[in-house]
Amino acid sequence: MKPSSNEITRPIQRRSFLGGIAAGIATAATPLRVHASASNDEVRIAILGAGGKGSQLASYFAKASGAKVVMVADPDFQRAEKTAALYQAKAVKDLRKALDSPDVDAVVIATCDHWHCLAAIWALEAGKDVYVEKPLGHNQWEGRQVVRAAAKHGQIVQLGTQQRSDPMQSQIREFLHQEKALGDIQYVQANRLGLRGPVGKRTSPLPFPKDVDQELWFGPAAIQPIYRNQLQYDWHWDWNTGTGEMGNWGVHILDDVRNVAYQDSQDLPDRITVGGGRVGWNDAGQTPNVHFALLETKTFPTMIALSNLPTRPKEKSAWAINTASSPDAWPPNAPGSGYVIACEGGFFLGQRGNGQAVDHDGKVIRKFHVDANMITLHVENFIAAVQERDSSILNAPIENGHFSTGWCNLANVAFRAGGAFSQEELTSQAEVPEWNRLVNGMTSHLTEYGVDAKALKSCPTLAHDANTETFTGANSNEANRFLRREYRHGYEIKST
Ligand SMILES: NC(=O)c1ccc[n+]([C@@H]2O[C@H](COP(=O)([O-])OP(=O)(O)OC[C@H]3O[C@@H](n4cnc5c(N)ncnc54)[C@H](O)[C@@H]3O)[C@@H](O)[C@H]2O)c1
Numbered sequence: 001m002k003p004s005s006n007e008i009t010r011p012i013q014r015r016s017f018l019g020g021i022a023a024g025i026a027t028a029a030t031p032l033r034v035h036a037s038a039s040n041d042e043v044r045i046a047i048l049g050a051g052g053k054g055s056q057l058a059s060y061f062a063k064a065s066g067a068k069v070v071m072v073a074d075p076d077f078q079r080a081e082k083t084a085a086l087y088q089a090k091a092v093k094d095l096r097k098a099l100d101s102p103d104v105d106a107v108v109i110a111t112c113d114h115w116h117c118l119a120a121i122w123a124l125e126a127g128k129d130v131y132v133e134k135p136l137g138h139n140q141w142e143g144r145q146v147v148r149a150a151a152k153h154g155q156i157v158q159l160g161t162q163q164r165s166d167p168m169q170s171q172i173r174e175f176l177h178q179e180k181a182l183g184d185i186q187y188v189q190a191n192r193l194g195l196r197g198p199v200g201k202r203t204s205p206l207p208f209p210k211d212v213d214q215e216l217w218f219g220p221a222a223i224q225p226i227y228r229n230q231l232q233y234d235w236h237w238d239w240n241t242g243t244g245e246m247g248n249w250g251v252h253i254l255d256d257v258r259n260v261a262y263q264d265s266q267d268l269p270d271r272i273t274v275g276g277g278r279v280g281w282n283d284a285g286q287t288p289n290v291h292f293a294l295l296e297t298k299t300f301p302t303m304i305a306l307s308n309l310p311t312r313p314k315e316k317s318a319w320a321i322n323t324a325s326s327p328d329a330w331p332p333n334a335p336g337s338g339y340v341i342a343c344e345g346g347f348f349l350g351q352r353g354n355g356q357a358v359d360h361d362g363k364v365i366r367k368f369h370v371d372a373n374m375i376t377l378h379v380e381n382f383i384a385a386v387q388e389r390d391s392s393i394l395n396a397p398i399e400n401g402h403f404s405t406g407w408c409n410l411a412n413v414a415f416r417a418g419g420a421f422s423q424e425e426l427t428s429q430a431e432v433p434e435w436n437r438l439v440n441g442m443t444s445h446l447t448e449y450g451v452d453a454k455a456l457k458s459c460p461t462l463a464h465d466a467n468t469e470t471f472t473g474a475n476s477n478e479a480n481r482f483l484r485r486e487y488r489h490g491y492e493i494k495s496t
Pocket residue numbers: 048049050051052053054073074075076079093094095110111112113115133134135160161162216217218219232233234247248
């Protein structure tokens with residue numbers, strides 16, 4: 001960002017990376033520019049991670065007014081070079097080069113999940129603003145450290161949950177809560193019923209691609225042999241680097257639910273009950289391809305159902321869910337990728353970019369759609385906040401993103417802490433009839449695959465304390481182990 005006339009400087013302890021890393025953690029007293037009002041300044045962006053999302057975001061930042069892509073970092077250097085060439089930007093392997101560069105004002109983190117928080121914290125220590133992709137935390141503890149670091153360093157941090165910038169959302173909130181057009185909310189059924197396939201199961205480890213820097217790619221994660229067929233993208237399905245479908249699509253959908261149904265009044269769920277498994281496939285992936293969770297709050301409950309399996313083996317259509325008390329009562333167009341808010345007077349059906357309210361006979365009461373590109377709006381919102389030095393105008397401020405990510409992280413923890421499947425245990429502690437119907441639906445869906453429910457795992461209800469961000473009570477010791485990870489030497493996240 002070019003210095004502006006009304007810029008003031010103050011000396012801070014600013015961390016230097018590449019020089020500093022070799023010598024441990026070095027700090028240097030460097031003047032950091034503090035922008036009283038910098039609205040005419042161009043924000044110079046480094047894209048960290050040049051895969052599918054990073055290269056897409058580079059194109060959005062490049063065309064946004066007030067921003068310029070100046071650097072692209074990826075240990076898969078061909079990817080960095082390819083994206084950088086499109087914007088006459090500099091390509092680097094090591095993201096710390098971007099953090100050390102005085103020519104970079106803000107970073108866009110679109111790496112694999114396991115790098116999000118460390119990259120964000122390093123960037124904040126280096127005086128950069130941060131746009132970080134979802135999920136914020138690969139585990140819940142590290143997300144909280146980012147929230148603290150953002151406050152400590154006074155920087156702008158936005159999560160890449162672009163649906164927060166869709167103007168449609170405030171219209172839906174108005175309709176549901178101020179107009180109370182459908183009456184009280186009874187429960188929410190969130191779904192991501194989207195097909196995926198197995199990732200392969202090699203008998204010998206995947207040779208690490210020679211053009212990718214292995215040390216940098218794994219970063220904070222353990223360097224482990226990989227038995228799937230490809231390195232990139234399918235890291236999502238390995239707990240070492242990814243967070244499964246729950247941390248992938250789950251974050252978008254549960255973020256919408258927190259926003260639209262709860263109006264952000266519920267930070268994290270109070271009770272979590274989970275079942276799921278990786279079934280029907282024989283591959284090297286670890287995260288569940290069928291995952292269902294009951295997330296109870298002080299008001300109405302939310303259930304989420306994820307399945308990557310089609311209706312029946314070899315079919316192309318995704319499975320559908322009905323949690324209504326009678327089969328006819330469920331709306332016919334319930335989204336397979338979205339959520340249903342069941343209300344006294346009908347249903348609200350929400351999905352990315354669209355929503356509609358229907359009555360109990362399925363008659364459409366109102367449709368919602370705003371003809372706008374939500375990624376453009378989300379990127380512009382971040383740039384405006386950076387230029388104005390005003391976090392309060394962010395549409396997806398980082399603590400909110402930490403909470404939405406948390407609904408998913410806690411559902412993942414419950415899965416990982418779970419044991420042998422017990423339908424009785426799953427349903428007996430939860431007094432939510434729709435949950436019982438969901439569990440029955442999930443298990444009968446699997447019989448089409450010849451999968452016995454015993455192939456699944458389940459976790460009896462866990463209680464969670466939002467103040468300490470830990471589980472309490474029965475089974476909490478086992479669950480709390482998964483709230484944080486072991487970091488590889490040189491890539492540790494410290495408590496902030
Ligand atoms: N907001 C959305 O709608 C949306 C959509 C897709 C993906 N995402 C998120 O974006 C992230 C990236 O997903 P993707 O689909 O692009 O995956 P991808 O596998 O295509 O790309 C990830 C890239 O990160 C790189 N990387 C790994 N370590 C790095 C490091 N130290 N520095 C820089 N780059 C590093 C990898 O080499 C790879 O090129 C994920 O966290 C995903 O959840 C968000």
